[in-house]
Amino acid sequence: MKTRITELLGIKYPIFQGGMAWVSEGRLAAAVAEAGGVGLIAAGNAPAEYVEEQIKLARSLTDGVFGVNVMLMSPTADDVAQLCADEKLKVVTTGAGNPGKYMEMWKSAGVKVVPVVPGVALAKRMERAGADAVIAEGTESGGHIGENTTMCLVPQVVDAVEIPVLAAGGIADGRGIAASFMLGAEGVQVGTRFLASEECQIHPTYKELVINAKDTDSIVTGRYTGHPCRSVKTKFSRKLANGERDGSITPEQFEEITVGSLRKAVKDGNLEEGSFLCGAIAGMVNEVKPAKEIIEEMFAQAEKLLGK
Numbered sequence: 001m002k003t004r005i006t007e008l009l010g011i012k013y014p015i016f017q018g019g020m021a022w023v024s025e026g027r028l029a030a031a032v033a034e035a036g037g038v039g040l041i042a043a044g045n046a047p048a049e050y051v052e053e054q055i056k057l058a059r060s061l062t063d064g065v066f067g068v069n070v071m072l073m074s075p076t077a078d079d080v081a082q083l084c085a086d087e088k089l090k091v092v093t094t095g096a097g098n099p100g101k102y103m104e105m106w107k108s109a110g111v112k113v114v115p116v117v118p119g120v121a122l123a124k125r126m127e128r129a130g131a132d133a134v135i136a137e138g139t140e141s142g143g144h145i146g147e148n149t150t151m152c153l154v155p156q157v158v159d160a161v162e163i164p165v166l167a168a169g170g171i172a173d174g175r176g177i178a179a180s181f182m183l184g185a186e187g188v189q190v191g192t193r194f195l196a197s198e199e200c201q202i203h204p205t206y207k208e209l210v211i212n213a214k215d216t217d218s219i220v221t222g223r224y225t226g227h228p229c230r231s232v233k234t235k236f237s238r239k240l241a242n243g244e245r246d247g248s249i250t251p252e253q254f255e256e257i258t259v260g261s262l263r264k265a266v267k268d269g270n271l272e273e274g275s276f277l278c279g280a281i282a283g284m285v286n287e288v289k290p291a292k293e294i295i296e297e298m299f300a301q302a303e304k305l306l307g308k
């Protein structure tokens with residue numbers, strides 16, 4: 001399947017693995033890269049040293065294409081951004097902000113820049129700033145989300161910019177890829193499906209939650225903090241949602257309670273204090289498979305549907 005995204009990066013399949021904080025480390029990124037997609041190491045809030053280690057690990061496992069996802073709200077974002085340029089990565093994706101101030105540094109280091117955008121305005125700004133492509137991420141995604149849906153957002157971004165657009169949010173099989181292409185996307189970003197990959201290093205409890213999730217089992221919390229976040233419904237996320245609704249948890253308390261909660265989910269499978277981020281498509285993810293199989297099956301189905 002040739003698109004401007006496969007051409008831009010010299011990859012077999014136009015698929016980016018989502019940059020999921022603590023989840024997307026070197027081994028998962030390398031597996032996706034090895035399968036012919038783009039693997040991403042998520043920096044999240046981690047220090048640059050952690051990211052450097054993961055880059056080394058991925059390089060030792062694959063010659064495929066991988067990069068780093070820079071979480072722009074992180075206090076370590078400046079250091080991680082500098083590392084991406086120093087390491088001359090093939091590609092950087094960004095989330096949770098506007099990466100404008102790093103653009104020149106990355107472009108002159110030969111790094112392809114692909115920001116995640118929740119709306120048309122930022123997509124246009126990113127194009128003007130020199131982005132190579134954008135990822136239009138709908139509210140169906142896991143983690144920190146915007147308001148618009150993938151179905152509504154992707155065609156509007158496609159109409160607004162000349163650079164290629166990848167679709168994200170709610171894509172976990174070949175039907176999602178085919179639908180994205182019908183909306184004008186030239187690639188997809190997939191996160192939740194890879195939570196249930198063999199190479200994904202998350203705690204077994206996390207994988208079980210995703211595998212067992214039904215269509216109604218994701219929940220959005222934290223709208224009142226300005227950082228809405230989608231995760232698996234658990235006792236903990238319900239408690240946060242209730243506290244947000246009835247005012248018994250203030251936004252400041254909410255931030256305090258959730259500090260470190262991603263790590264507690266990923267590393268410890270801590271159901272009492274962990275945030276198990278996942279997309280709204282988790283209900284359709286029912287089986288753990290190697291990343292390569294996931295990708296090959298998705299694209300075989302998409303190509304059949306698209307009549308190629």
Ligand code: TUI
Nearest residue numbers: 021071095096097098116117118122143144145146227
């Ligand atoms: O970034 C993500 N997903 C994430 S980041 C994350 S870590 C975190 N945890 C708690 C609170 C906040 C972050 C977990 N999941 N996806 C990409 C994404 N970017 N979604 C939404 C945005 C976004 C939102 C507003 C990008 C830019 C933006 O506006 C920037 C501006 O200045 O216009």
